[in-house]
Amino acid sequence: MSDTPVRIGFVSADHLHFPGLLHQAIAAPNIEVVGMVIDDAEHRAFIAGRFPDVHVFDTPDALYDTAHPEAIITNRNNRDALHDVEEAARRGVHVMKEKPMAASLAIAEAMQSACARGGVRLMINWPTNWSRAFHHAHMIAASGRIGKVWQVHVRNGHQGPPADFAKNDPVGRIGWEWLMDRDRNGGGAAIDFCSYGAVISRWFMGQPSRVTGVGGRYVRTHMTVEDNAVMILQYAHGHSIAEGTWSQPATPSPAPITIYGSEGTIAIPPGQDTEVAVAIGNGPWRQTVETVTAPELPAHYASGPAYFAHCLRHNLPFEGIVDAAIARDAQEILQAGMQSMATGAAVSLPLPVHLAGRRRDHHRHRA
DSSP states (O other): OOOOOEEEEEEOOOSTTHHHHHHHHHHOTTEEEEEEEOOSHHHHHHHHHHOTTSOEESSHHHHHHHHOOSEEEEOOOTTTHHHHHHHHHHTTOEEEEESSOOSSHHHHHHHHHHHHHHTOOEEEEOGGGGOHHHHHHHHHHHHTTTOSEEEEEEEEEOSOSOTTGGGSOHHHHHHHHHHTOHHHHSSSHIIIIIHHHHHHHHHHHOOOSEEEEEEEOSSOTTOSSOSEEEEEEEETTEEEEEEEESOOSOOSSOOOEEEEESSEEEEEOTTOSSEEEEEEEOSTTOEEEEEEEOOOOOGGGSOHHHHHHHHHHTTOOOOGGGBHHHHHHHHHHHHHHHHHHHHSSOEESSOOGGGSOOOOOTTTTOO
């Protein structure tokens, strides 16, 4: 099997995660970064100054025709990324899309269809996936040590897009702006942060049968999308909770990712990725609590780009939450939750085709 580095190009720098992903790709020994496409002129100059060794192209066509990437990483907004996926698939180029998958279920499914037609592979990157504690927690749950898993609780968030985002450097000016655009993001804090709970619940518990969403603009009056949301995912024998907030500037006790089972509980403490806490019931009103150090992950789990390149070069499947099929299911959960927020009623899954959402005009806002 060839160990030649995978030639990867970056298309769009819309996402706030873009600089970090580019750093990771440059650091990965199995990747050759062959260039990047950045639409906004000020943004382009800013990023080029920070990454002077990466060639900058004005258009995706120029990147493809000159640098000949085997794969791309798109950081475009959740609506317009579909254009990048379709164009890459048409050219036979594999794609990694930064989380979440899309602005709607219809766009997510259109991405899958384009890649199937083009015979290329699609991965959805979630930063949580590169935590060894996260993977060890899943292994413990799958082993049956805590019994039957009946609930996953995930809360993610921060203080949200600032009111003066337009005064930030280009990374913040562009990255915050589209997150507050319902059309390009798909919503607000619900899409940004409930997405983690949706995809993690899907991996641990499968696809729910019903979703109830509650949320709104409670605090951040400078935006028109929701700044807080909670989605309750209902299963035949349990439920899961996905919370997202853009109005949490500080908290004395950050919430861990928690997996509840019939015989015990697993908690992944925030702010570190090496340990998990496991509590097992030990008789009436008694428990045994153990802190477990998670084993090291294989080297290619160092980052999303490194894993993407490894799986492409060695023809391995994308596993866990980065699997596009699981991310597609998470998108369906999000769409049901958003519909529930709008109507006040629980929404059953699978969604009927006519409720999956039309494809947006993803050719708008193109440079």
